[in-house]
Amino acid sequence: MQDARAALIYTTLPNADRAREMGELLVREGLAACVNIIPHMQSIYIWQGELAQDEEVVLLAKTTSRLATALMKRMAALHPYEVPAILHLPVMDVHAPYLAWMRQAVCAKPAADETGE
Numbered sequence: 001m002q003d004a005r006a007a008l009i010y011t012t013l014p015n016a017d018r019a020r021e022m023g024e025l026l027v028r029e030g031l032a033a034c035v036n037i038i039p040h041m042q043s044i045y046i047w048q049g050e051l052a053q054d055e056e057v058v059l060l061a062k063t064t065s066r067l068a069t070a071l072m073k074r075m076a077a078l079h080p081y082e083v084p085a086i087l088h089l090p091v092m093d094v095h096a097p098y099l100a101w102m103r104q105a106v107c108a109k110p111a112a113d114e115t116g117e
Contacts, residue, residue, distance in 0.1 A: 006091040006099055007068035011075055011084055012043065012056040019057045022078050031071040032061040033105035064106055 009032075013019040016039050023035030038058040045052055063071050068088050075086050094102075 005065035006094045006102060007063050007065045007071075008089040008091050009061040009063065009068060009071055009075065010087045010089055011059050011061075011079065012041065013059055014054070014056060014080060016057050018080060019059045022075065023059055023061070025078065026061055026071060026074065029074065030106055031067055031074055032063050033102040034062045036060040036062075062102060064103060067106055 011022075013022065016037060019037045023032070023037060026032040027035055036059070038060070041056050041058050043052075043054050043056050061071055061075070072086050072088065076084060079086070
């Protein structure tokens with residue numbers, strides 16, 4: 001039986017094309033029910049001892065808690081960054097009809113960790 005809890009996985013990517021490619025794969029592979037891409041985010045951070053600033057794109061993947069680890073591993077494998085920010089954000093509650101749709105959407109295809117891929 002599917003885990004009834006929801007998970008939201010956050011990452012950033014260098015541009016909308018990379019985010020769209022990753023998002024489409026995650027949905028097609030059944031790891032995410034839905035992916036939101038938010039363009040034009042400004043990031044300020046320290047990288048290799050230097051202050052860096054970049055425009056990035058936010059990708060939010062909605063899935064079940066059962067698939068969160070597999071989705072994060074797949075994201076890391078697809079990610080172009082050397083050290084990508086991939087965060088599992090806590091979900092306190094979910095609108096019941098949306099959760100039902102989400103659970104059905106991710107069970108439409110087996111997750112990579114269930115097929116041995």
